[in-house]
Amino acid sequence: xxxxxxxLFNSLEKGxxxxxxxxxxxxxxxxxxxxxxxxxxxxxxxxFITVYFMNHILSSIWLGAVVGIISAIVIGLIVDxxxxxxxxxxxxxxxxxxxxGLIIIISGITPLLFGINPFHLPKFINYVGQSDSxxxxxxxxxxxxxxxxxxxxxxxxxxxxxxxxxxxxxxxxATASNEPTARLMGVPTKIVTMSAWAIAGAFGALAAIMIAxxxxxxxxxxxxxxxxxxxxxVLGGFQTFYGPVIGAYLIAFSRNVFTYYISSVWGESLMYxxxxxxxxxxxxxxxxxxxxxxx
Amino acid sequence: xxxxxxxxxxxxxxxxxxxxxxxxxxxxxxDIIQNATVDILSNVVIYGIAALGLNILLGYSGLVSLxxxxxxGLSSYFAAYFTKDLNLPFFLSLLIAVGIPMLxxxxxGLVSLRLEGYYLAIATLGVGEILHKLFLNIDFFGGSTGRxxxxxxxxxxxxxxxxxxxxxxxxxFILLIIILGIVMFLTFNIIHSKVGRAxxxxxxxxxxxxxxxxxxxxxxxxxxAISTLFASxxxxxxxxxxxxxxxxxxxxxTSLNILAIIVIGGMRSIFGTLIGAFIVxxxxxxxxxxxxxxxxxxxxxxxxxxxxLFYPRGLVNIFHxxxxxxxxxFQRKIGVGNG
Numbered sequence: 001x002x003x004x005x006x007x008l009f010n011s012l013e014k015g016x017x018x019x020x021x022x023x024x025x026x027x028x029x030x031x032x033x034x035x036x037x038x039x040x041x042x043x044x045x046x047x048f049i050t051v052y053f054m055n056h057i058l059s060s061i062w063l064g065a066v067v068g069i070i071s072a073i074v075i076g077l078i079v080d081x082x083x084x085x086x087x088x089x090x091x092x093x094x095x096x097x098x099x100x101g102l103i104i105i106i107s108g109i110t111p112l113l114f115g116i117n118p119f120h121l122p123k124f125i126n127y128v129g130q131s132d133s134x135x136x137x138x139x140x141x142x143x144x145x146x147x148x149x150x151x152x153x154x155x156x157x158x159x160x161x162x163x164x165x166x167x168x169x170x171x172x173x174a175t176a177s178n179e180p181t182a183r184l185m186g187v188p189t190k191i192v193t194m195s196a197w198a199i200a201g202a203f204g205a206l207a208a209i210m211i212a213x214x215x216x217x218x219x220x221x222x223x224x225x226x227x228x229x230x231x232x233x234v235l236g237g238f239q240t241f242y243g244p245v246i247g248a249y250l251i252a253f254s255r256n257v258f259t260y261y262i263s264s265v266w267g268e269s270l271m272y273x274x275x276x277x278x279x280x281x282x283x284x285x286x287x288x289x290x291x292x293x294x295x
Numbered sequence: 296x297x298x299x300x301x302x303x304x305x306x307x308x309x310x311x312x313x314x315x316x317x318x319x320x321x322x323x324x325x326d327i328i329q330n331a332t333v334d335i336l337s338n339v340v341i342y343g344i345a346a347l348g349l350n351i352l353l354g355y356s357g358l359v360s361l362x363x364x365x366x367x368g369l370s371s372y373f374a375a376y377f378t379k380d381l382n383l384p385f386f387l388s389l390l391i392a393v394g395i396p397m398l399x400x401x402x403x404g405l406v407s408l409r410l411e412g413y414y415l416a417i418a419t420l421g422v423g424e425i426l427h428k429l430f431l432n433i434d435f436f437g438g439s440t441g442r443x444x445x446x447x448x449x450x451x452x453x454x455x456x457x458x459x460x461x462x463x464x465x466x467x468f469i470l471l472i473i474i475l476g477i478v479m480f481l482t483f484n485i486i487h488s489k490v491g492r493a494x495x496x497x498x499x500x501x502x503x504x505x506x507x508x509x510x511x512x513x514x515x516x517x518x519x520a521i522s523t524l525f526a527s528x529x530x531x532x533x534x535x536x537x538x539x540x541x542x543x544x545x546x547x548x549t550s551l552n553i554l555a556i557i558v559i560g561g562m563r564s565i566f567g568t569l570i571g572a573f574i575v576x577x578x579x580x581x582x583x584x585x586x587x588x589x590x591x592x593x594x595x596x597x598x599x600x601x602x603x604l605f606y607p608r609g610l611v612n613i614f615h616x617x618x619x620x621x622x623x624x625f626q627r628k629i630g631v632g633n634g
Contacts, residue, residue, distance in 0.1 A: 035413060037551060083600060090607040092412075093359065097558045100551040101599035108592025227424050227547065234417045265432045272425045276406065279418055283409045 005139035007256045013145040015252030016152030017207045021222075021229035022236070022244035023156065024203035029238060030176035031189075031196040032084060034095035035230070038102035040222030042079075043204030045106050046072040047217045050209055051119040061122055069205045076201030080194045110219055121212035148210045155206065156245060159199070163241060172196070228255075235275055237285025246286060251275070305483050312566075313476040316340075320465040333465050335577050337536055340471045341529050343572035344478050346556040347565065348525025353554070354562035355486055356518040357498030358407050361550045362419040363526045365426030366396045368545030370527035371534035372436050375444035378535075385447035385535075393527040400523025404516040423550055430542035441541025444534040471532055478525060479565055485521065486563075494518060526553075552576075559602050561609020570610050574602065 021039065028036040050061075050068030058064055079102060087095055123144040126132055133140040163169035174182040175192045183189045208222055215221050229244070232251050236243030251271070258267035284290050299307065316336075323333045345363055352358050370392045377388035403422055410418050430436040446467055485491050493514045496504040505511055534540045552575055560571020578598065582591040602610055 029413065035416065037547070083604070086604055087607075090603055093353070093554065094558050094603050094607050096416075097551070097555045098600050098603055100548070100555050101596040101603070103548060103551070104596030104599065105593050106596075108589070108596060112589050112593075223546070227420065230417050231421050231424075234414055234421075238413060269425045269428050269432075272421050272428075276418055276421055279414065280406050280409050283414060 002138040003260070005137055007260060008253070009139055009141040009145065011249070011253040011256050012149050013141065014256075015249035016149045017210050018225060018228050018232055018248035018252050019156065019245040020152055020203045020207040020210075021225050022232040022248040023159065023241070024200035024207070025226075025229050026233050026238065026241060026244045027196045027200045027203075029233065030241070031172065031179075031193045032080070032095075033092060033179070034084070034099065036099050036200065037096060037226075038079075038099040038106065039200065039204050039229075040208075040226030041103045041106040041219075042072060042075055042201055043208035044217070044219060044222045045075070045110055046201075046205035047121065047208040047212050047221065048110060048114045048119070050205075050212075051121055051217050052114060054121075055119075061124060065124075065205075065209050068209055069202050072201035072205035073198040074201075076197035076199075077194060080197040084197075085190065085193075107219060118216040118218035121209065121217050123213045144213070151206070151210070155203070160242065168192075168195075231272070231275060234279055235285055237288025239284070239288035243285055243287040250286075302483070302487065306480065308566075309476060309479050309483075313472055316472045316475075317469060320468045324464045330465065332580065333468055335579060337465075337468050337471050339569070339572045339576045340468075340475050341532050341536060342553060342556060342576050343569050344475055344532070345526045345529035346553050346560075346568045346572055347478055347482050348522040348529075349553055350557045350562060350565075350568050351482060351485065351494070351525075352518050352522035354557060354564075355491060355494040355498060356515070358515065358518055359412075359416045359554075360403070360419040360519070360522060361416050361547065361554070362403065362421075362423035362426070363522075363553045364545045364547070364549035365423035366400060366523050366526045367530035367533065367549070368430055368540065368542070369396045369399070369426055370530035371444075371540040371545075372430070372442055374531040374534040375442040375540055376435070378447060379442070379444055385449055389528070389531050392531050393524060396527040396530070397520055397523050400519045400526075401516055403523075404519030407515050407519065408512060420547060420550070423545075423547065427542060427545055430545060436542065439542065441539060442534075444538050444540065446538060447535050467536060471536065474528065474532065478528065482565055490514065490517060555599060559599065559606075559610055561611035564609065564611045567609050567611030574598070574610065 021043075025036060025039055028034065028039070046068040049071045050064040053067045054061055054064030058067065083098060083102070084095065087098055090098065123142070125143045125147050128143045132144075133142040134146060163172055171182070171187045171189075171192050174185065174187050175189045179189055204222075207225060211221065211225060228251055229248065232247035233244040234247075235251065236245065236247030254271050254274075255268055258271045260267075262270060279285070319328065319333050319336060322328045323330050345367055349360065349363055352360055373392035373395060374388055377383045377392060378385060381388075383391075399422075403419060406418055407415055431438060436442065447470070449470075486494070493504070493509045496507065496509055497511065497514055497518075501511060504514075530540075533544075556571035556575045557568055558571070559574050560569065561567030578595050579591070582594055582598075585591060585594065606612055
């Protein structure tokens with residue numbers, strides 16, 4: 001019982017991070033019609049900014065994180081305004097190579113600005129009272145982990161409320177379903193795409209700052225998270241915004257189950273194989289309608 | 296003089312190209328160009344071979360794959376194991392090391408029957424990631440240290456290829472470009488055969504292709520098999536060229552780089568692919584003239600973005616544009632003269 005509970009706690013914590021990353025990726029896929037492969041690198045860069053501001057100027061992880069998230073929003077805006085807005089002649093695959101160019105640029109800038117050594121980023125919450133973790137039925141979760149889960153949920157609920165209930169959310173959904181028609185109907189698709197990049201940047205920064213205490217701040221810190229987020233998008237299906245979130249939590253849970261109960265070496269690979277098999281039998285993902293092709 | 300057919304023209308241009316490339320190590324031997332230049336160009340050749348395979352898959356058949364690096368990696372480990380640990384001759388090891396990834400490639404081809412677009416891209420990325428995880432975690436692949444390989448010896452040790460030796464002729468490069476020549480020849484013949492026409496129809500519309508009696512299962516599997524075959528050949532050559540292979544090379548970014556090669560160079564063009572490989576893998580050759588250190592990486596990314604923004608259909612079109620510009624320029628001159 002306690003093992004299952006422990007796995008569940010761990011999966012919730014990791015799952016929140018994956019879910020944030022998956023949301024950032026699906027937002028851009030739906031509004032900008034490209035897979036943003038630079039998503040992880042942008043998050044990594046903002047984690048470096050956070051560390052820099054925390055160590056040298058603000059001496060607080062909270063303020064540092066705020067600066068990091070703001071810088072991620074700015075980077076997202078710049079990327080959309082300077083590069084992708086002008087790429088309307090480029091086909092889908094070309095746009096993805098543009099994001100590869102971004103990966104290379106960011107990987108080049110990072111050592112120039114911050115050096116080549118990895119940094120340590122502290123947790124947001126170390127101690128509440130005397131202990132650093134909450135224990136329920138012999139299974140423990142760190143207070144920082146609880147905080148991660150909470151922040152993830154708050155941001156996701158806010159985003160879904162925004163998308164489903166507000167006028168701007170309607171604009172996002174309209175752009176996602178058919179961009180040219182939405183533009184003809186007077187939806188400011190440029191602003192929608194731009195804000196999608198900004199929000200995705202912020203989510204990437206949050207994911208990077210939250211994973212940083214366990215992996216250190218280094219250039220490839222977000223690579224595996226990005227791959228998991230991409231697979232979560234496929235698992236959940238591209239048609240909805242909440243599908244990838246469910247996919248992300250599922251992957252986090254099954255990854256822990258597989259590595260604990262089956263094999264720590266083969267478990268993760270086996271999980272990927274099973275996901276691939278699942279996608280083959282249900283190409284539209286967990287949630288999503290079957291795409292009807294017309295001749 | 297008899298006029299050459301399209302195929303003869305193409306073969307002639309490949310032969311000339313290969314012959315010119317073969318001059319490079321000779322020039323390096325007499326210190327006219329640097330040895331390092333030839334080393335960088337051998338990377339161009341290796342990634343060019345993998346990109347030609349991806350070009351058949353993506354450019355001609357319209358199926359995307361982001362697992363190229365995984366397959367390259369797999370065959371490079373096998374090549375290292377067969378030649379260094381089992382002492383098999385080079386060509387035998389090449390056959391086996393290429394065959395195993397090809398079988399896995401066929402399985403991925405089965406997946407492509409059900410998926411398309413982003414789904415296929417990320418599913419193949421997943422395959423690449425599984426392989427990457429296995430490279431790191433399983434003892435056979437040497438974990439984080441990787442595996443060592445040797446510069447191959449051909450014909451039972453009669454010909455010993457040399458590579459990283461001071462003041463010696465870089466004969467490994469000759470092997471690389473001969474294989475590149477074979478791959479270019481094969482690519483040309485495949486895309487101008489019945490199979491190639493089936494690929495092109497499939498790219499246009501799968502429904503239409505099916506209606507015309509094209510067996511999607513067969514041709515999709517063939518496309519994946521050819522693409523994986525070329526990628527694995529490139530992987531084998533990579534291991535023998537660098538004498539080493541480890542998990543850090545075979546990541547998503549390498550797959551994206553190979554994709555970048557064909558997007559930058561131009562899809563459905565053999566020389567375009569090689570131009571793309573030159574831009575992506577040999578940019579050091581022209582970027583190192585920039586005096587500020589550390590900035591070359593940034594410029595490299597910017598270059599890729601700029602080329603795609605200005606030449607979305609591939610850099611191979613630049614020759615066409617230059618020709619047009621010249622014609623315009625001279626016509627204006629003639630016009631002024633007449634007036």
